[in-house]
Each structure stands twice: as structure tokens, then as C-alpha cells.
Amino acid sequence: MSIPATSPAPVRPLPAGPDLRAEGLRLAYDDRVVVRDLDLLVPPGRVTAIVGANACGKSTLLRALARLLAPRAGAVRLDGRAVHRIPTRELARQLGILPQAPVAPEGLTVVDLVTRGRSPHQTWWRQWSGADEQAVRGALAATGLTELADRPVDELSGGQRQRAWIAMAVAQETPVLLLDEPTTYLDLAHQIDVLDLVTDLNRRENRTVVMVLHDLNHACRYADHVIAMKDGSVVAEGPPADVVTAGTVEHVFGLRCQVTTDPVSGTPLVIPVGRHHEAAAGR
């Protein structure tokens, strides 16, 4: 067979990265099933945002991806292995998670918390190295916490505390980073800071990121891939422009909106209508 003289434009190949996927996942608390028959492939080397209404199962799914919750059926696989079969330390070198509402032990300082991110990298014969030191310093600097390093985490403001947890996940230096609402409690400037930091981690270090985000406009701007969930199922997924449409937003959130283009990023921008503006929105 001859090779055609003109080949089609090359498709940008997916960057090499871990293969994280869920197959036939069923997740439940006691006898209440929250997620059923869910299949998911996390695009390696990309940023994925999970969006959906409160209580639809976003945190539950993220916790299952991080092996914090055992599935009732199906499996989460990392590079082909069921995560429940991967030894804890080994998994912690591959995958870091920032839970939705983490609580630090009383009195623990910022630097101590960030240092904990290094524990999966330590062994009895190699307790603390220059690489650990550098990772902790780098994570503190990247999150703007160098000045607050010696302060107890429980005395920080909500936003500072959130950044300290992100710093811990950064110091863990895992190829996969799972973040559950990393921008909660942050003012707008700090929200953008955190999302820019996540973008840096993805672009500079090729980390695969999955984050639950409430703000659809942030999801559109900062994610390559958006997963929309409703009642424990994936109802749409793909590039932001394909997923975040007026139809999907109405279906997922029960909210009428108009979708326009973000003048800064060119990504979809969701404008909610709301009861008091229906006449102005023309329907």
C-alpha cells in the first residue's frame, strides 16, 4: 500500500501521562447508591473540570478516584492496575488529593503540613533529602506562603488555609492531582491565583489535574476537558465549548442562561437569567 503524498494535518498527540480511568463504577454510602455505572477516562496530561449541582456525586467520584472510597462495583484503574491493589505509599507517589473540607491537626504549622506531602517519598534509610527541602520550599513559594510558613494552619484565614493544603499537594509532586473545589473560601483574585497555579503545574510539569469546580466560567477557562454530572451520572463531557451550552446548563442545574464568549479567553461565558430578568432575556 502506498503512502498518500499529502497526509492530513497532524492531530496534537496526547502528552504522555498516567492512564487513570473508572469502569462500571458504582459508589454508595450504606445502601444509598450515589454513582452508578460510571465510565470515565481522565485525559492524561490535561486539566479536567467536574461540574454539576450540589450533591450530584462529584466529591464521591473524586474520593473514589483517590481510593478513599471503595467501589461497590467496577474499578478505578491507574495504568491498568486497580487502585485498590496498589500499596498506599506507591499510590501516594502517583496521585495526590485535596479533599473538599480538610482539617489540619490543632497547632500544626504551614511548613509542617507541607512537609507531610513529602512522606510518600521517604523511606527508613532516606528520611529527608535536598529534594524534599526543595519541594517544600518550592510549594510554599508557588502558593505565596513563605512568609506564613511558621504559622499554625488553624489560625489562618480560610483562603490562606486553602493555599496551605494546595501547597501540601504540590509538594507531594504526584503526576496526578485531584482537587475538590480548590477555590472555595477564596476571594476572586486568589481564586484566579490558584487556577493559574494549577495551569502552571499542568503546563510546566505535565501534571494531570482533575478538579471539581463550581464556577462554570472558571471551568471553561482553565480546563481542557469538562465533565458534567447529574444524579451520579456523566451527562456530557468534552471540550468546554461542546459541553457548556445553554441546553446542558439548563439540564444539569435547572437554570436558564445565555452562553456568550469570554472576551478575555474566548471560552464560553455563562450568563444566568434568573426569575427577575426573564423578560429582559426574552422568553
Ligand SMILES: Nc1ncnc2c1ncn2[C@@H]1O[C@H](COP(=O)(O)OP(=O)(O)O)[C@@H](O)[C@H]1O
Ligand atoms: N459520608 C457520607 N455518608 C453518607 N452520605 C454521603 C456521604 N458523603 C456524601 N453523601 C451523600 O452522597 C451524595 C453525593 O454527595 P457528594 O459526592 O458530596 O456531592 P457533591 O460533591 O456533588 O456536592 C449526597 O446526597 C450526600 O448527601
Ligand SMILES: [Mg+2]
Ligand atoms: Mg462536593
